[in-house]
Amino acid sequence: MICDLFSIFAKTFLTMEHKFEKYCQNCGAVIDKDALFCPKCGKKQYDPETEKRNDNNNTLNLSTINKDWLITLLLCFFTGALGIHRFYNGKIATGILMLITAGGLGIWYVVDLIIIIFGKFTDKNGNYISVN
Numbered sequence: 001m002i003c004d005l006f007s008i009f010a011k012t013f014l015t016m017e018h019k020f021e022k023y024c025q026n027c028g029a030v031i032d033k034d035a036l037f038c039p040k041c042g043k044k045q046y047d048p049e050t051e052k053r054n055d056n057n058n059t060l061n062l063s064t065i066n067k068d069w070l071i072t073l074l075l076c077f078f079t080g081a082l083g084i085h086r087f088y089n090g091k092i093a094t095g096i097l098m099l100i101t102a103g104g105l106g107i108w109y110v111v112d113l114i115i116i117i118f119g120k121f122t123d124k125n126g127n128y129i130s131v132n
Contacts, residue, residue, distance in 0.1 A: 036127050072129050073116050080109035085116070090124030 021030050024038035025045055031038055036045055075085035083098025103109030115121045119130030 036125070069116070069119070069129050069131050072121065073113075076109070076113050076116050080113055081106060085112065089121070089129060092124075 020033055022033045022035075022045075023029070024031050024041060024043065026038060026043040027041040029038060029040040031040075031045070037043065038045060072085050072089060075088055079085070081098070081103030083095040083103065086092075086095035086098055098104065098108060101108070104111075112121065116129065119128060121129045123129055
């Protein structure tokens with residue numbers, strides 16, 4: 001009886017699909033299915049359904065990344081004291097703080113602007129918002 005339950009459990013567990021994992025396209029490490037970068041090797045994970053690749057030089061099409069970076073930069077430049085660029089990138093809590101404090105009396109706004117220009121600003125998932 002116990003052996004039957006164990007074998008059923010083992011069979012179910014071994015044949016169960018891992019719905020929350022995938023393999024890195026570069027090093028083969030097991031990573032989260034929603035990961036954009038591999039935590040082991042740091043390479044970008046390409047999803048053919050949502051991203052387009054430029055087949056000429058085998059790199060990511062920069063139009064999507066430039067657009068996000070450019071929008072973030074413009075939002076910060078024109079509405080930085082209101083924290084709209086933080087809302088846009090999913091950082092709701094710090095966006096509210098910037099809204100309440102008027103961009104940290106302008107200091108936080110300038111710091112964010114510099115960080116965005118140098119490509120070190122991140123979205124809510126920790127992914128860099130940069131030109132390339």
